[in-house]
Amino acid sequence: MKQIYYTWRTYLNNIRHIRIIYFMIVIFIFLIRYNRPLLQYSADMDYPVTIWVFPFLMSSFSFLTLFYFLFIYINTDLPFMQRVQMYQILRMGRKRWIFGQIGYLLLRSFTMVLLTFFLSVIALLPHVELEAGWGKLIQTAALTGAQSEYDFQYPFFNEAFIEFTPLQLLLLTISICTLILMLISMAMLVLCLYINRSVAVSFAVGNVVLLFMVNNTHPRMRMQVSKFVPVCWAEVARVATPAYGFYWLPSVSYMLTVLIIAIIICSVLVVRKINTIEFNWEDDL
Amino acid sequence: MIEVNNLVKSFKDNRVLNDVTIHCSPGKIYGIIGYNGSGKTVLFKCILGFLKPNSGEILVDGKRIGKELDMLTSAGAIIEEPSFLKNKTAYQNLLFLYRLRNKPNKNHIIKVLETVGLDPKLKRHVGKFSLGMKQRLAIAQAIMEDPEILILDEPMNGLDKNGIKQMRELFLKMKSKGKIILLASHNKEDIEVLCDEVYEMDKGVLTQIR
Numbered sequence: 001m002k003q004i005y006y007t008w009r010t011y012l013n014n015i016r017h018i019r020i021i022y023f024m025i026v027i028f029i030f031l032i033r034y035n036r037p038l039l040q041y042s043a044d045m046d047y048p049v050t051i052w053v054f055p056f057l058m059s060s061f062s063f064l065t066l067f068y069f070l071f072i073y074i075n076t077d078l079p080f081m082q083r084v085q086m087y088q089i090l091r092m093g094r095k096r097w098i099f100g101q102i103g104y105l106l107l108r109s110f111t112m113v114l115l116t117f118f119l120s121v122i123a124l125l126p127h128v129e130l131e132a133g134w135g136k137l138i139q140t141a142a143l144t145g146a147q148s149e150y151d152f153q154y155p156f157f158n159e160a161f162i163e164f165t166p167l168q169l170l171l172l173t174i175s176i177c178t179l180i181l182m183l184i185s186m187a188m189l190v191l192c193l194y195i196n197r198s199v200a201v202s203f204a205v206g207n208v209v210l211l212f213m214v215n216n217t218h219p220r221m222r223m224q225v226s227k228f229v230p231v232c233w234a235e236v237a238r239v240a241t242p243a244y245g246f247y248w249l250p251s252v253s254y255m256l257t258v259l260i261i262a263i264i265i266c267s268v269l270v271v272r273k274i275n276t277i278e279f280n281w282e283d284d285l
Numbered sequence: 286m287i288e289v290n291n292l293v294k295s296f297k298d299n300r301v302l303n304d305v306t307i308h309c310s311p312g313k314i315y316g317i318i319g320y321n322g323s324g325k326t327v328l329f330k331c332i333l334g335f336l337k338p339n340s341g342e343i344l345v346d347g348k349r350i351g352k353e354l355d356m357l358t359s360a361g362a363i364i365e366e367p368s369f370l371k372n373k374t375a376y377q378n379l380l381f382l383y384r385l386r387n388k389p390n391k392n393h394i395i396k397v398l399e400t401v402g403l404d405p406k407l408k409r410h411v412g413k414f415s416l417g418m419k420q421r422l423a424i425a426q427a428i429m430e431d432p433e434i435l436i437l438d439e440p441m442n443g444l445d446k447n448g449i450k451q452m453r454e455l456f457l458k459m460k461s462k463g464k465i466i467l468l469a470s471h472n473k474e475d476i477e478v479l480c481d482e483v484y485e486m487d488k489g490v491l492t493q494i495r
Binding site: 083 | 330333335336337355356357358360362364365366368369370372373381382384385386426
């Protein structure tokens with residue numbers, strides 16, 4: 001119970017940090033920009049948009065890049081060596097303290113994804129309708145030339161409408177994005193503990209740059225490359241959609257398995273290291 | 286009982302603690318004086334388990350820090366400048382820390398805050414506290430679980446005359462209850478008034494001077 005209390009309190013104490021507020025502001029500003037063509041289309045068709053655009057939004061290369069960079073910025077508090085932690089670790093001990101921080105990272109990753117989803121809906125207001133189905137507007141957009149005509153900032157895939165229900169795809173995207181963010185956080189934590197923060201940030205930024213590589217790989221090779229680039233799996237909405245006759249992403253089960261195993265490996269490395277590290281406290285952020 | 290035997294701690298080529306030995310018994314206050322950078326804080330961090338010594342050992346009640354004991358979690362401590370959750374009140378900060386190991390006891394937190402001279406009903410966030418108030422809060426978090434060992438690095442920093450008098454009385458009271466108190470201070474008067482044994486740390490070498 002103490003462990004759960006500590007994890008939950010750590011989350012509550014930190015989730016209103018100014019960097020998370022910056023994240024929300026920047027994301028919201030870009031969402032307004034990204035939704036503008038869709039809202040114009042909605043106005044012209046005189047038909048509202050459903051709330052399910054989030055999975056497709058995450059398939060936008062430029063939005064995803066921004067999302068990851070902002071998340072890396074939030075992660076610059078790793079490896080939690082701020083002086084304020086001193087009194088906590090003294091009470092929790094090394095292992096229980098790091099379990100609390102890992103739990104917090106998972107909750108933070110989930111929150112960032114959930115916030116982005118909610119903001120994507122808010123940015124569509126007031127042209128939004130609550131409907132269990134995909135809604136006529138985005139389905140029509142996916143089947144006609146409206147996407148290029150209105151210069152949509154993120155794509156809609158007709159195959160996704162057939163393969164998934166809206167709720168299924170939303171939950172799948174939220175789950176995979178949460179796990180990707182968690183993996184980025186854990187990989188950064190491992191590198192912070194074993195090497196230093198600069199290497200951790202460079203590694204995370206390097207991974208985001210790999211998105212560009214996947215986007216520019218020949219379609220025939222793209223799936224093979226994307227198997228090794230978890231950051232591109234946030235585009236899970238395109239999993240059923242071939243590009244030039246070739247699928248873009250590996251299977252959903254492959255993504256989930258690899259993400260979970262990688263997070264477990266990182267957690268083991270962190271827990272092993274925490275037993276031997278020295279705590280040199282730094283100023284609070 | 287704390288036994289520090291032949292402790293050596295280096296950061297790269299810089300030897301910060303050089304064969305330090307000190308034995309501390311319950312019911313006594315041990316004072317350590319020395320210039321900034323002489324190694325006092327590093328010694329305290331080693332005892333608490335934040336830093337790993339290169340050689341030597343630290344035993345607390347016969348248990349070795351870093352082996353049988355992960356960290357000295359049973360100690361109350363103030364190391365370096367006090368730091369708390371800035372957007373919480375003093376009461377909220379203490380309650381959070383207290384609940385990490387104990388069942389919530391609001392009356393106890395209120396009593397501890399009053400003991401160190403802070404108003405438990407104060408709604409001001411810690412981020413807006415003066416250094417003296419933060420120091421009082423740091424002392425409160427160190428003593429609130431009634432630990433057997435207190436490790437206090439410059440506990441009187443930022444306190445006014447009245448505060449210093451209050452804290453001296455508090456530490457003497459804790460000593461009379463059989464606590465072990467390790468105290469680093471620049472203030473000679475604190476050391477004179479409070480300490481049973483006095484040591485000087487100079488370039489990592491600890492020498493008993495009283």
